[in-house]
Amino acid sequence: MPEERTHLIDHFSQSDAADQEVLIGQRLVQKDFESVALLLESLPLDLRLSTWQQIAPEKRLAVLIEMRSDPREHLFDDMSLAELDALFEGIEPSELVELSESLPERIIDRALNAMDLEQRKFFQVAQQYSDQQAGHWINQDFLVLPQNAKVRDALRLLRRNLESYTDSVFLVDRLGHFIAAVKISAAIGAPDHTPLSDINEDSFTTLAATDNIVDAAIKVQNSQFASLPVVDDRNILIGRIDIGSACDIVNNNYERQIMASAGMDEDEDLFAPALVSAKKRALWLGINLLTAFAASWFIGLFEATLQQVVVLAVLMPIVASMGGIAGSQTLTLIIRGIALDQVSRANQKALFKKEIRVGSINGIAWSIIIGVVVSFWFHSPMIGLVICLAILVNILASAAAGVIIPIVLNKIKFDPALSGSVILTTVTDIIGFVTFLGLGSIILT
Known part of the structure; x- marks a missing residue:
């Protein structure tokens, strides 16, 4: 396609x-x-x-x-x-x-x-x-009958009208309160005089109009029904969210997270006027500049070391790059878990330990490889030792930051997809540079 x-x-x-x-x-x-x-x-x-x-x-x-x-x-x-x-x-x-x-x-x-x-x-x-709540996006075309209706009433309704993504008839009382839902397949196979309330779905769930729309959409996807009813705070049926809308909502949310990770709006016009696009992107460029200044300030603390051992300046991008990619992998995994409601208080500690173990394995393996390569490259085992230790520390720190940053941002109700990568980059750069240059000043000077 x-x-x-x-x-x-x-x-x-x-x-x-x-x-x-x-x-x-x-x-x-x-x-x-x-x-x-x-x-x-x-x-x-x-x-x-x-x-x-x-x-x-x-x-x-x-x-x-x-x-x-x-x-x-x-x-x-x-x-x-x-x-x-x-x-x-x-x-x-x-x-x-x-x-x-x-x-x-x-x-x-x-x-x-x-x-x-x-x-x-x-x-x-x-x-x-x-527009962040389920009630805003309801589909108001649905099949509804009084709670005392019988199978023949449902079949008569089906002959007159059958909306897309409809597999159930909703039952309400005389005030419009949601009572139950009946699968169309169950009604078709039952005697005409059977009360619909006798064949309703026990496992059927409702969505609150105030529910987060993405959470509601995921519930629809996982419900095994074509749609779920949406009720207000008085349990009055106001509409439904169907599986087609739910898939669009989840896909749009995923796209929004991808765009937000670059500080951009998923609705931005591909051919918007240059000045409009520049204004929208300027904020995150400014934020990135501030984080870059922070990293540069920490590098400046080791100016004397860099003047004495110039080779450290050549190797600094390696340390930052290895920490950045390791952290990004963890960050992406955790943000996806948060979006799918897979990350909770109960498993946060286990997630942290697991990512530290992954960081330890990769950190030890790659720090040794890079240390050996650098030792032969610059004919200095001590420089190889410095970068070896710095990369190990930075990968471990990146793994920890990749777990902690999105969890903390989500806890304070700030979208981790929006600013998580910027914060992570700052943390990994600063820790990597400080560790590398600090060890260099201790071991090599």
Whole structure:
């Protein structure tokens, strides 16, 4: 699929306007809205806007839903009020929730005016929750019956309507409180007069509207059901999270962590104006500069040693590099464990011990290898001994930091994917340089 999309972008860029329109049309006929969205995001702004005009008005909403917020903002900015009104005709509340982060309030109001009272109510319910909570992303299309309904009622409902990713009917009381869920497969095989409450799923769980959305999505993935109901603080059923949405949420969270590790936003437009992109990236460049100054200050403490033993300056990058990669491996493993809820108080000590053992094995093996190589390279066993000990200490320290840093950041409610690598690099550089140059000043001078 990635190769096909790359080919599509290349083919599109090399085609004339008529062929481009045909390519877009073919994708839209196949309802491959994701590929069209990715294509638009991959085009420079001028070409993106002209290509957008080739998309039929009735297909635009589906394409916008698949786009990231930053790229689609440029399209919204270029649309007239008439085009926006046409776009919002027939829009569903969940679709407006998806687009709302890219729209100013006045435009959202225009979209709400195109909805009926019930739809506006659904949208307002979702907007009561932040975009980090499950209640914000609910799917409000689900099968629901009163708690005293029978199998024949469920079968009648199924004949009228069956939404995507639906394998259960939800039962509620007269006030809308969630009571139970019944698998469709169980209802189909039961006598018509059987009360649905007699064949409900004992293992069925609910999601709280205030649950973290990523945690909720992982629960859906692990539930073995196509969707799970979402209830508010009064146990009133307000919607569901289905397995399709759950997979998108988890994948987007993984992408966000990758981008955040470089201090970037996963929604950033590939062809955003240079000044806008520069502003977004400047903060982390500044933070990195401060950490670099800190490492340089520690190196400056050993200026006299470096002047006497210049060879240490040649070898310093090796020490920093070995510590950095060892720490990054541990950091990545722990961040993934935290994201999957695999790291807890109960296993933190065991994780720490395990990573120290891994660091010891690799540290001893590689420090000896590098020590021997450096001894022959510079014809000095003592220099080999210095770098050998420094690398061993730095790898052990990196392993420890790779476990401790993300756990501490997560405990103080700070995303370890966002700043963990910056802090780790600073720690490993400082420990590596201080150990290496400190041992050098003791042993070689």
